[in-house]
Amino acid sequence: MSTLRLEIVTPERIVYGEDVNMVVAHGVAGQLGILPHHVPLITPLKIAPLKVKKGNSEELIAVHGGFMEVRKDKVVILAEAAEQVADIDVSRANQAKERAEQRLAGKNDHLDHKRAELALQRAVTRIQTTGK
Amino acid sequence: MAKGMREIKRKIKSTQNTKQITKAMEMVAASKLRRAQNAALASRPYSDKLKEVVASIATSGSSVKHPMLESRPIKRSAYLVITSDRGQAGGLNSNLLKKLLETLKEKHKSQDEFSLFVIGRKGYDFLVRRKYTVQQEAIGVPDSPTFADIKSIASAAVNGFENGSYDELFVVYNRFVNAVTQIPTLKQMLPLDASEFSKKESGASALYEYEPEPEAILDVLLPKYAETLVFSSLLENKASEFGARMTAMSSATKNATKMINELTLHYNRARQAAITQEITEIVGGANAIS
Numbered sequence: 208m209s210t211l212r213l214e215i216v217t218p219e220r221i222v223y224g225e226d227v228n229m230v231v232a233h234g235v236a237g238q239l240g241i242l243p244h245h246v247p248l249i250t251p252l253k254i255a256p257l258k259v260k261k262g263n264s265e266e267l268i269a270v271h272g273g274f275m276e277v278r279k280d281k282v283v284i285l286a287e288a289a290e291q292v293a294d295i296d297v298s299r300a301n302q303a304k305e306r307a308e309q310r311l312a313g314k315n316d317h318l319d320h321k322r323a324e325l326a327l328q329r330a331v332t333r334i335q336t337t338g339k
Numbered sequence: 340m341a342k343g344m345r346e347i348k349r350k351i352k353s354t355q356n357t358k359q360i361t362k363a364m365e366m367v368a369a370s371k372l373r374r375a376q377n378a379a380l381a382s383r384p385y386s387d388k389l390k391e392v393v394a395s396i397a398t399s400g401s402s403v404k405h406p407m408l409e410s411r412p413i414k415r416s417a418y419l420v421i422t423s424d425r426g427q428a429g430g431l432n433s434n435l436l437k438k439l440l441e442t443l444k445e446k447h448k449s450q451d452e453f454s455l456f457v458i459g460r461k462g463y464d465f466l467v468r469r470k471y472t473v474q475q476e477a478i479g480v481p482d483s484p485t486f487a488d489i490k491s492i493a494s495a496a497v498n499g500f501e502n503g504s505y506d507e508l509f510v511v512y513n514r515f516v517n518a519v520t521q522i523p524t525l526k527q528m529l530p531l532d533a534s535e536f537s538k539k540e541s542g543a544s545a546l547y548e549y550e551p552e553p554e555a556i557l558d559v560l561l562p563k564y565a566e567t568l569v570f571s572s573l574l575e576n577k578a579s580e581f582g583a584r585m586t587a588m589s590s591a592t593k594n595a596t597k598m599i600n601e602l603t604l605h606y607n608r609a610r611q612a613a614i615t616q617e618i619t620e621i622v623g624g625a626n627a628i629s
Contacts, residue, residue: 218486250550
């Protein structure tokens with residue numbers, strides 16, 4: 208089975224760098240699966256878990272926005288933050304989710320609303336990543 | 340004479356204490372410097388990659404235009420000043436702030452012509468004391484900063500350019516050359532220098548498909564790139580801070596050692612003088628009796 212190299216890079220460090228068989232990402236225009244020899248592509252990503260297939264195993268990685276650059280045998284994801292399952296603090300994510308939901312329920316101005324929405328997305332992504 | 344000796348002895352003690360502290364600070368700064376350098380190195384793949392993608396978009400499309408790449412007539416400027424939170428780093432912050440003030444005086448007639456963003460307590464206190472208006476500040480950035488620590492101030496600075504409150508943005512920080520040399524630098528960040536992207540990377544950049552349009556991607560990507568530039572400047576300034584502190588503390592330690600040596604010499608001299616005097620007194624006394 209042919210593989211492609213997946214690299215996830217954040218401003219602080221390289222979070223992930225391994226050869227995998229398939230990547231399933233949430234682009235802004237929709238979900239897309241990347242297999243080896245994909246056409247070169249650049250797309251922004253949503254805040255969502257990224258699915259990585261490697262051999263028979265599957266892995267989820269929380270990717271908080273950013274970009275994906277696809278080349279023939281390489282996928283590079285540039286995100287402001289990305290976390291593997293082991294790095295996620297579930298209780299903190301749950302708290303963040305509750306806080307964001309409260310803020311969304313209350314009446315607030317536009318900016319706060321947007322910020323809370325993003326926080327909620329991040330929290331949900333973290334929970335989803337660990338949940339499955 | 341014995342009183343003078345005691346005073347000298349006390350001075351030696353206190354200098355030794357100071358020396359211990361500066362020595363410890365030097366070692367702490369040295370280890371933090373190493374960490375800061377590693378962090379600066381670790382951030383490089385991200386900004387390099389981002390630049391590569393921007394470059395490939397900018398060069399692929401025949402007429403990709405973006406406000407962040409275009410220079411417009413300059414009516415107002417903005418400065419993002421990066422300083423440290425703590426002093427004891429030699430002339431690091433004061434050199435930087437002096438340079439900033441000179442530039443401000445040279446280029447602008449009144450305070451209405453520029454906005455200031457400040458990272459670090461030293462710069463903030465300095466500017467506020469001089470009655471400058473600081474639009475936004477970030478104080479208490481940890482020694483190993485994460486992107487999230489400066490995200491809000493960086494995007495505020497970039498947003499201001501996007502919505503037209505100013506027409507150029509400079510970053511003022513200490514460029515790290517090595518542990519002994521840091522250069523106060525004023526770098527133009529926005530508008531981005533398009534020529535920087537136009538030179539082709541060596542690797543044949545493939546023709547990409549874009550989803551959605553290249554322009555829409557640039558819309559998201561360029562602000563991100565600018566924020567990353569701020570972050571890497573911050574990391575570099577951190578490295579400079581520790582380098583400067585290390586040098587300052589090592590020279591302080593050296594001075595303390597020198598002072599201790601001098602004081603010890605004085606002390607021994609005073610001790611000898613006291614002994615000589617005592618002997619003279621005894622001999623004089625004995626002579627008087629006999």
